[in-house]
Amino acid sequence: MSRLSVNQETIKQWSLPELAIGCEAAGVRQVGLWREPVREYGLARTARLMGDAGLGVTSLCRGGFLTDAEPAARRRALDDNRAALDEAATLGTDTLVLVSGGLPAGSRDLAGARERVAEAVGELCPYAAERGVRLAIEPLHPMFAADRCVVSTLAQALDLAERFPADRVGVVVDTYHLWWDDRVPEQIARAGAGGRVHSFQLADWVTPLPAGVLLGRGQLGDGCVDFRAFRSMVESAGFDGAIEVEIFNEELWARPGAEVLAELLDRFHRFVC
Amino acid sequence: MSRLSVNQETIKQWSLPELAIGCEAAGVRQVGLWREPVREYGLARTARLMGDAGLGVTSLCRGGFLTDAEPAARRRALDDNRAALDEAATLGTDTLVLVSGGLPAGSRDLAGARERVAEAVGELCPYAAERGVRLAIEPLHPMFAADRCVVSTLAQALDLAERFPADRVGVVVDTYHLWWDDRVPEQIARAGAGGRVHSFQLADWVTPLPAGVLLGRGQLGDGCVDFRAFRSMVESAGFDGAIEVEIFNEELWARPGAEVLAELLDRFHRFVC
Numbered sequence: 242m243s244r245l246s247v248n249q250e251t252i253k254q255w256s257l258p259e260l261a262i263g264c265e266a267a268g269v270r271q272v273g274l275w276r277e278p279v280r281e282y283g284l285a286r287t288a289r290l291m292g293d294a295g296l297g298v299t300s301l302c303r304g305g306f307l308t309d310a311e312p313a314a315r316r317r318a319l320d321d322n323r324a325a326l327d328e329a330a331t332l333g334t335d336t337l338v339l340v341s342g343g344l345p346a347g348s349r350d351l352a353g354a355r356e357r358v359a360e361a362v363g364e365l366c367p368y369a370a371e372r373g374v375r376l377a378i379e380p381l382h383p384m385f386a387a388d389r390c391v392v393s394t395l396a397q398a399l400d401l402a403e404r405f406p407a408d409r410v411g412v413v414v415d416t417y418h419l420w421w422d423d424r425v426p427e428q429i430a431r432a433g434a435g436g437r438v439h440s441f442q443l444a445d446w447v448t449p450l451p452a453g454v455l456l457g458r459g460q461l462g463d464g465c466v467d468f469r470a471f472r473s474m475v476e477s478a479g480f481d482g483a484i485e486v487e488i489f490n491e492e493l494w495a496r497p498g499a500e501v502l503a504e505l506l507d508r509f510h511r512f513v514c
Numbered sequence: 515m516s517r518l519s520v521n522q523e524t525i526k527q528w529s530l531p532e533l534a535i536g537c538e539a540a541g542v543r544q545v546g547l548w549r550e551p552v553r554e555y556g557l558a559r560t561a562r563l564m565g566d567a568g569l570g571v572t573s574l575c576r577g578g579f580l581t582d583a584e585p586a587a588r589r590r591a592l593d594d595n596r597a598a599l600d601e602a603a604t605l606g607t608d609t610l611v612l613v614s615g616g617l618p619a620g621s622r623d624l625a626g627a628r629e630r631v632a633e634a635v636g637e638l639c640p641y642a643a644e645r646g647v648r649l650a651i652e653p654l655h656p657m658f659a660a661d662r663c664v665v666s667t668l669a670q671a672l673d674l675a676e677r678f679p680a681d682r683v684g685v686v687v688d689t690y691h692l693w694w695d696d697r698v699p700e701q702i703a704r705a706g707a708g709g710r711v712h713s714f715q716l717a718d719w720v721t722p723l724p725a726g727v728l729l730g731r732g733q734l735g736d737g738c739v740d741f742r743a744f745r746s747m748v749e750s751a752g753f754d755g756a757i758e759v760e761i762f763n764e765e766l767w768a769r770p771g772a773e774v775l776a777e778l779l780d781r782f783h784r785f786v787c
Contacts, residue, residue: 349740351694384657386694387738388721393694421624421659421666448661452725465660467622 246299248273248487261294271297298334299483307361308342308354330372377439379413395428411439433478461508519572521546521760534567544570571607572756580634581615581627603645650712652686668701684712706751734781
């Protein structure tokens with residue numbers, strides 16, 4: 242239970258102060274944050290709020306979107322990622338989650354887009370090292386390959402990460418994106434052996450998927466993901482970091498935050514511990 | 515162009531006689547058929563209609579749904595697949611497309627479900643051989659793994675098919691399901707070397723996906739699939755069979771069938787030939 246981290250998007254209806262109070266009341270000691278709500282509340286103010294509440298920040302979502310071929314767009318993306326690294330350092334988290342970005346409009350060149358991600362990660366690496374923040378490449382489910390993330394499997398994410406030092410570039414193991422892949426056991430072992438599991442995130446897979454598919458993640462236990470099997474795999478691979486619950490689901494967002502958090506804790510006990 | 519086959523679901527608004535007339539008018543010589551409309555029109559009657567129109571039947575969709583663990587449900591599924599093999603033989607096609615089925619309700623055991631598919635294919639194999647029909651295992655996009663098809667990649671489909679003789683069990687290479695996977699080039703080469711590319715189907719990947727995601731396939735050229743690259747891969751692997759266009763898309767179904775077919779032929783010339 243001490244390893245649980247609640248990603249703020251899971252209880253998006255809560256403001257940052259509500260999140261701090263709600264987590265304290267429920268005994269949750271760690272959270273994952275998103276850049277947009279942090280910016281809205283104020284970066285320094287958020288860092289103070291987390292510090293005063295004694296809440297650890299396990300990750301910041303997100304950098305990335307590095308697939309553009311056009312030079313000016315590419316420079317803007319790199320600048321934005323440097324800003325994200327600054328924000329992560331200020332918030333005291335050692336992990337910036339990177340979502341690579343999809344295919345540029347009109348492009349059919351997946352391999353080229355993936356290569357541009359690798360180049361961009363290489364450019365960001367020294368800046369990340371100076372700030373003591375690790376870049377965690379998140380493979381997203383293949384249904385997002387066109388419009389959100391050309392890195393679709395853990396094997397691809399590792400192929401990319403392994404070009405760089407393990408203490409600088411690693412991967413996110415997110416059950417929602419990876420549950421279907423029969424290569425995951427061997428790839429988690431590979432990630433663990435290399436010290437590259439930088440983040441472990443949970444959400445369940447439920448069907449039918451909603452239009453646009455982004456907000457289709459399920460509460461733990463509502464779907465078909467075997468969380469204990471995933472937890473056992475990452476732990477056997479040497480991971481002992483935070484277990485972050487990150488669910489985007491409009492039904493959860495429509496309910497009182499405290500109720501959602503209580504349900505999440507109950508489900509975490511029943512399906513993960 | 516002589517290799518084009520039009521799957522009847524692409525122009526679902528057409529009855530079977532309209533399909534026969536429309537294909538003849540457009541110079542299309544081959545079609546892929548589905549069991550439900552064939553049954554509705556009559557099996558023997560459909561076989562006669564195709565014969566009289568000189569239309570080849572490149573595949574019958576579909577058998578499969580073989581993941582149930584419960585004995586009675588399993589027997590029913592096997593009986594239904596034997597019936598599908600009989601229908602394929604009557605229609606004169608040598609290929610029955612198999613969609614494996616999803617996870618049984620409440621199950622989280624993907625590996626077990628995949629193993630039950632292998633067992634069922636083994637049971638169907640002798641019956642298929644007697645009828646001269648090949649079982650073509652179709653990997654479906656991982657977004658269908660829970661509710662429709664636990665076989666999600668070409669590598670998985672080949673792992674399964676290779677347990678059986680190549681002239682009896684092969685795979686479907688469908689661009690819609692496989693376009694995102696960086697292992698596809700090596701896996702198509704593997705399939706071709708083993709003589710296991712039993713069907714080659716085309717649809718484009720377009721976003722955003724609709725609710726339920728089943729009817730999200732795009733007209734050739736509307737999305738991000740590189741059809742020429744796929745065609746080159748399967749041909750380099752020795753495949754010289756039909757190129758079947760199979761699109762499920764409500765916008766296409768709402769238009770006059772002849773208009774959809776004319777557009778399809780134009781797109782086939784521009785993006786595939």
